[in-house]
Amino acid sequence: MDDKDFKEEDYILVNLEGVRMEQPSQKPIILLREHNGDRFLPIWVGNFEASAIALEMVDFKSPRPLTHDLIINIFNIFNIKVSRVVISRLVKDTFFAFLDLKKGEDENIIIDLRPSDAIAIAVRVQSPIYVAHDVLEKAGLKITSIEEEVEKFRDFLNHASPEDFNI
């Protein structure tokens, strides 16, 4: 399957559950949750990208546009719409993703990017996030104490600031 050829049945809609610093590693992690199912996908990301996601989730307004705000401003000015973001492949612990864009009546335009950038963009434009079946198959988790787990993410976000991400 060519991962650039988006067919809805090959992908699973997920929700962004949260982002937090994992302890004691102090590595940021984002958690995606299957929309119509019970699997979770944790993805470790960089500090900067985690901060870009978390600050948007808590509606933090920077006086100057942050890098991902800049990307959204470019999209808006050039009338480029984000149809969806897609976590498409997992190769040796590295996730790959693409953005599915649309400009006017043009066909969909695909751009490769890292999942962290994809999600930092999705959270700003509220676009759907999809994960390829086989990625969720390989890396998805069923978390039994899920309410407890989700609570950790919520607690973290309640107090999130740029400093929490060591940036």
Place this chain on the structure above:
Amino acid sequence: MDDKDFKEEDYILVNLEGVRMEQPSQKPIILLREHNGDRFLPIWVGNFEASAIALEMVDFKSPRPLTHDLIINIFNIFNIKVSRVVISRLVKDTFFAFLDLKKGEDENIIIDLRPSDAIAIAVRVQSPIYVAHDVLEKAGLKITSIEEEVEKFRDFLNHASPEDFNI
């Protein structure tokens, strides 16, 4: 003067001299140098943005596009050209910048951004970097031991890796 109305005589062309971690603060700093003059403009930037600039200067190739590579890919796909980047204002120790873009035969399109993002973009597309006269007036330095100073930047870049930026 509206800072969006670019007139070459209001701005000074500069070169990107380097980026390094200032000691002992461990804060990244970029150094711009007046193209036809002897003033320098140091700008403190975030770790992530410094890394994005330095890695491009040392021609580091990431297996997946970094955030600023993504911006360049978006520009390329949508046929958007970067005419120049401009450090336009300095307000209470905070620098402001804009990108001057062109798409096809359209008029110039201006987008606000932080100087660090502006320079991370400029270094990738080799676009000219300008600084407003009054910004260089206020924050420019004449560095007497300039060769020594520039050497420090070169030394740093000779060994730069993502880890140097604590990201």
